[in-house]
Amino acid sequence: MALDAHAFMTTMEKRIGFTAEDKTLLKENADWGKEIASEMADHFYGYLGRDPEMDAIMNAKEGRIHRLRETFIQWFYEMFTGIDDWGNAYADRRWRIGLVHVQIGIGPQHVVPAMATVVHAVSQRLKTDGKNEVLRDALSRICMIDLAFIEQAYVEVSSAAVLRETGWTEGLFKRLIATGAGSM
Numbered sequence: 170m171a172l173d174a175h176a177f178m179t180t181m182e183k184r185i186g187f188t189a190e191d192k193t194l195l196k197e198n199a200d201w202g203k204e205i206a207s208e209m210a211d212h213f214y215g216y217l218g219r220d221p222e223m224d225a226i227m228n229a230k231e232g233r234i235h236r237l238r239e240t241f242i243q244w245f246y247e248m249f250t251g252i253d254d255w256g257n258a259y260a261d262r263r264w265r266i267g268l269v270h271v272q273i274g275i276g277p278q279h280v281v282p283a284m285a286t287v288v289h290a291v292s293q294r295l296k297t298d299g300k301n302e303v304l305r306d307a308l309s310r311i312c313m314i315d316l317a318f319i320e321q322a323y324v325e326v327s328s329a330a331v332l333r334e335t336g337w338t339e340g341l342f343k344r345l346i347a348t349g350a351g352s353m
């Protein structure tokens with residue numbers, strides 16, 4: 170059940186409707202993205218800090234918040250540059266981010282609202298700076314692709330761990346999940 174991050178990226182681009190025009194627009198606004206990244210990090214970590222569970226995770230290790238601020242700024246900027254034009258390097262990086270969150274035990278219930286905070290904060294800033302709504306849509310779409318990577322990592326890692334531990338086949342595992350869901 171190992172995920173092919175490159176194929177996943179292509180599928181998500183199609184499914185979410187992330188277009189060549191979106192990419193051009195993001196690249197044209199990369200300097201603006203860099204300029205506002207620090208403010209977006211403030212919104213993001215302010216939001217995480219107001220939730221006791223997430224705040225505890227953030228403060229569990231010395232220097233974590235500081236490190237995260239830097240990685241967030243980098244992550245945010247990469248949405249505008251696409252790293253390698255949203256190619257394999259971009260997909261590998263997003264997959265890696267997903268894996269890091271699974272390792273720490275950060276599930277969908279944390280990540281989805283956190284990404285919504287980013288989308289909301291960017292929308293506000295776009296308005297303040299008189300930026301076009303088309304840019305907001307392009308950014309929302311790449312945020313959703315990045316979110317899909319983190320969510321999918323959670324599913325892939327959990328499934329792979331169960332299969333490894335039990336020796337079950339993928340077919341049996343899927344049947345058990347379907348039966349379990351049916352009985353809830």
Ligand code: HEM
Nearest residue numbers: 223226227233236240241244266269273275279280283284
């Ligand atoms: C929009 C959703 C999120 C994005 C884009 C994001 C982004 C990132 C990035 C880029 C990294 C660095 C990964 C690496 O080292 O390769 C990271 C790590 C991490 N993130 Fe997130 N994150 C998100 C949600 C969350 C949430 C909800 C939490 C909950 C507290 C969280 C806590 C952490 C922690 C604890 C680390 C590891 C820090 C360390 O190096 O010790 N993240 N995140």
